[in-house]
Each structure stands twice: as C-alpha cells, then as structure tokens.
Amino acid sequence: MSIVVIAHNKGGVGKTTSAMNLIGEMKPDLIIDLDVHESLSVINKMRPDDKMLPVIVCKDKKNLLKAMSEADDKGQNIFIDCGGFDSDLTQTAISLADLLIVPANDTITERIGLLSFDSLLAKLSKSLNKQLDARLLLCKVHPSRKNFEKIDELLENTHHLKRLSNVISYRAGYTESLEYGLGVTESVSTRSSPAGKELTLLANEIKSLLS
DSSP: OOEEEEOOSSSSSSHHHHHHHHHHHHOOSEEEEOOTTOHHHHHHTTSOGGGOOOEEEOOSHHHHHHHHHHHHHTTOOEEEEOOSSOOHHHHHHHHHOSEEEEEEOSSHHHHHHHHHHHHHHHHHHHHHTSOOOEEEEEEEEOTTOOOOHHHHHHHHTOSSEEEOSSOEEOOHHHHHHHTTTOOTTTSHHHHTSHHHHHHHHHHHHHHHHHO
C-alpha cells in the first residue's frame, strides 16, 4: 500500500490538474477528494461510463481515517487531492503520506507560498515528532525551460522540500484531455504528445520514489 498526497496551502498552483493527470497514469485503487470544490469528483463525472474512477469525498477527519484504514486492510494504493487551504483534514492527509507532492511554479508569489508550506511542515514535524518531507513538482513552466536557479536556491534554504526532476510544462494537452475527464496519457490523441511523454516520465519518477 502507498499513500500519495497532493497538497499546498495556496490555491491555483495546479493541484487538481496535476492530480488528475497522475491518476490517469498511475491508476490508484482509491482516490480521496478533500477539495472543498470537489474538483476531482466533478471531473470524474465527465469520464466515459466504463472509465469512472474510484473517487470518494471525505469532509471530516473521521471519514478520512476510516476510508484509509479500509484501504490499508485491502492493501490498496491511495491518492489524495487536498484543497488550497490549511485545515485539520489536510494536515491529517499530509501526516500520513508516503509521498507528499507540492505543485508550484517559480514565480515570486509561489516561492513565497512554498516558504509558508515549508513552515507548515516544520510545525507538523515538531508536533508529530517525525520528519515530514515533500517533493516540489514544478508545473505550468515554459516547455523550453531547463534551468530553475531561483527555485533551487530557495529549496536550499528550506528544511522539508526537495524538487522532483521531472516537470509539468505549460502545454495544451494537459487541459484539453481534462475537458473529457481524462488524464493526458489516457487519451489516444495526447498520449504520445510531448505532454504525454512528459507525464509518463514524471509518473515513473514517482513510482520509483515509492518503491
């Protein structure tokens, strides 16, 4: 069993887009939607009937822990999408994650947000008496970008954040496939596209970290 959590206490960073595309490639046994907007649940309803995902909505800590315990008993892999806010529910998911992914790009406002999230992880680590770490997923960056000096400099001064090697670029394929409720690698027209190849590499990196 593995628990992958996508979280950030800042909205609009690409959590749901990243989550939906990774889910389409990694195919977890259970998907838990903690977003107040229930975005994954809405997108799931747009999928073909024969491709519906095992998405459930948890609105309180009790139901979240119950769902995770039942999945654990079955040896299932869990994927959790959190909302863009700090709450007891989000903190619970973060504290139980085997791999915590934080989507963001390297603009100044999002770098500030990452420092805030690092502080949250520091607070949780202290209260739980264990080190909580997260992997930064750079997303919505220009496809030609290879150098991220500012974000790497920032990460050197954090205590809980490291960067994933692969990124999600600003490519039409990611959002086009979502119009049909699909991840970019699930659609025949986009699986072999630059976005599809990029997402496959990212998913393989995440699977390697989990193993």
